[in-house]
Amino acid sequence: MTTTETEPDQEEAQEERPIGFGRLLRKEDPRLIRGMGQFVDDISLPGMLHMAILRSPVAHARIVSIDKSAAEAHPNVVAVITGEDLAAQGLAWMPTLSNDVQAVLATDKVRFQHQEVAFVVATDRYSARDALELIEVDYDWLEPLVDVRAALDEDAPIIRDDLDNKADNHIFDWETGDEAATNEVFERADVVVSEEIVYPRVHPAPMETCGCVADVERVSGQVTLWCTTQAPHAHRTVYALVAGLPEHKIRVIAPDIGGGFGNKVPIYPGYVCAIVASLVIGKPVKWMEDRTENLLSTGFARDYVMKADIAATKEGQILAIRTNVLADHGAFNGVAAPVKYPAGFFGVFTGSYDLEAAHAKMTAVYTNKAPGGVAYACSFRITEAVYLVERIVDCLAYELDMDPAELRLKNFIKPEQFPYETKTGWVYDSGNYEPAMRKAMDMAGYAELRREQAERRARGELMGIGVAFFTEAVGAGPRKDMDILGLGMADGCELRIHPTGKAVVRLSVKTQGQGHETTFAQIVAEEIGIPPEDIEVVHGDTDNTPFGLGTYGSRSTPVSGAAAAMVTRKVRDKAQIIASGMLEVSVADLEWNKGSFSVKGDPSKSVTIQEIAMRAHGAGDLPDGIEGGLEAQICYNPENLTYPFGAYICVVDVDPGTAVVKVRRFIAVDDCGTQINPMIIEGQVHGGLADGVGMAMMEIIAFDEDGNCMSSSLMDYLIPTALETPDWETGHTVTPSPHHPIGAKGIGESATVGSPPAIVNAIVDALKPYGIRHADMPLTPSRVWEAMQGNHTPPI
């Protein structure tokens, strides 16, 4: 049973210094607003050297020879290492997170522009860069494969000839749903609409690029790695497996992280090179990539070409959706997703609608581009799935000449149908879609906007209103289904209450700006009544935190947040037993008052959690069988994913003379279940909405026919500024998750998932007078102009 509040309690939301849930200023901020954060590049160790990486200038070439003698002769250079040097140690290749291998440094050939070829270690960062210029590499140029649609042609160049018997560029085929049942529905449907929908390659481009400081102690063999990682424990175990070292010889520390968005999940060759360099030289080594390296070589996102069909009755009842996807994974399959899910969670492409049937199939291929694929707040490919369904539903609305909001309302899964199993096997835990949609329409003044649009159209003006409704699947995940490289996706959490009643909670997840130090203190505070300022959150250091797989896929609150709540309840249960001894009543006679236990019916007899903590650590007897101390550790295995949802409405104006699009308004109503800190939730939503403006209108990692990346700096890869983004209008409903201990669902990626279709739908709606039903992102002025001239072409 779910309950839905459509009106937030503003009084509660504004409560100052709540003990538990509510708006609370962030514990992270005092250091960050003083410039006193510690990011990886801020770390400086005695004797530290600097590393720089030589990268391939071309997309596909055989390495004939490398002459490093001039670089080695540079007075400030300590070492120059090539792929051959690494191969001698068996380190030229490393595993990816999807059971492929990736070159640490290229030995045989280079497979994408800016692939790692050699590295230099020098006494300062300028000299390291200088010495790169002195390395001579002779390349034998090979034909590059750039066009994903030609990847499986018979005459396509073979990229992965390093793999045994590999005679094509095929990576995997995948399918979900019932093909026969879906085709049967399509045959009898009144209306079938088909469209090719492209989600171009984009890049998370966090403000801080990737990098590390590696420090290997020669005698003990202890490796310490300060690293821009979202998943310190996962990284440590992969290093341990690759190097054959025990985990306790490796300490991964993720200090303050300047944004991640999935870009900082994979293990990059640069990290491995820095560790090797420190091991070989015996001194700490720092590597920080520059912006071009970040854009050209690290985890990109999307790159799906999706053929979509939707079947419906002429009255607008959606019956089925099917899709056939071509996925460009680049030169190595470096996708970070649970192993049983090579397409991530794309299977939720059925969206928020009650369908009779659905089917998807996918083919993933290699091309001469950088590896990656799952990044940029995508919730494991749900960005692509939501964009597909929300775009094709709008295409259907266009053909039926129906209002897109009405079409969605007509087809929503009904509240009484939850838990709802989709036709592709996903069990949505809770949802109440219509109130969220209605709320967004009310906030937007939807009917009035449509009237205004009609008036403007009559005057020849181009105004568009875009609607999107999404359901996400986040919080990976149940260990029966989900692991990465064999590592289960359950999360540990440890809570210790000190004698004075202050607490320290240790997490396996790691913030990159999401505010874990605040939110997790609030979760513990809510459960045990200790003020958040008295609760220290420790995270990002494998030596000081329990095992867990890290922060991505909006999993921190659904998995580690649940772990924090459950470990606190475990401590509270023990506290109750100690309290029963202190008050000399049975455990059953006590009631909890968020911070104290009192005797039922006699509230004057009570003990605070602080008094209990002192007793737990103090002298005197404890109840039989109870040890001293007040602490606990658990590993939380989620029962299911959580399914946040939201209704987004975007209003745009398109200049008919220049095709410039202005996002006039954006209304976002999100439901992430129970809200822990509404201020932080709003911030998460805002950031994702700006991502949407970027992807829908500006951002693309593009290549020329030779495989040169055309998006090599922030002058070419355009990211929204304060001028392209409107003042966001946000609202929420609350439909708790029934299986999560506090009912929370996760919010980190909802807006990145939901906003691109709302914006594209708005722009396409504005262009309706031109007879346009679909246009692909990024809808830059030139691409909108081409569409207006009838010359729309896909971006890839």
Next chain:
Amino acid sequence: MQVNMKVNGAEVSEEIEPRHLLVHFIRDQLGLTGTHWGCDTSNCGTCVVLIDGEPVKSCTQLAAMAGGHDVTTVEGLEVDGVLDPVQEGFMQCHGLQCGFCTPGMMLTARALLNADPDPSEDVIREAISGQICRCTGYSTIVRSIQWAANHETSVSLESAS
């Protein structure tokens, strides 16, 4: 070569290579790591510092060019233990998440408010449009700067008392 400048009110005199960028001089030589580096092409603005009160992207300026000038970094915003209203505003209005762009944003805001104590939303958005934030979507940064504009006097009075 020798370079002399004033950084956060203190005279500094350092030996540098002529090619050293100001951002690296500030971070590596002076150890003031609150100034960040993000792009090398003057697009992201995470390296913004004030030179004689004007926002400047320190990744595209040689350290030598700052010689004889007055440089303010994020470390110079707090004076005698009293936060700048801009710093307070960013905390109050959730104007930061990862905090990487924040020093540059706050310094631009300080320069803006010095020139225009009551800027409109459009003026604020224009002022920070040379800087990128990937986390906040900018609305809360705008609110933070508005908060600071509304609290300039009161915070100044507090700091005087």
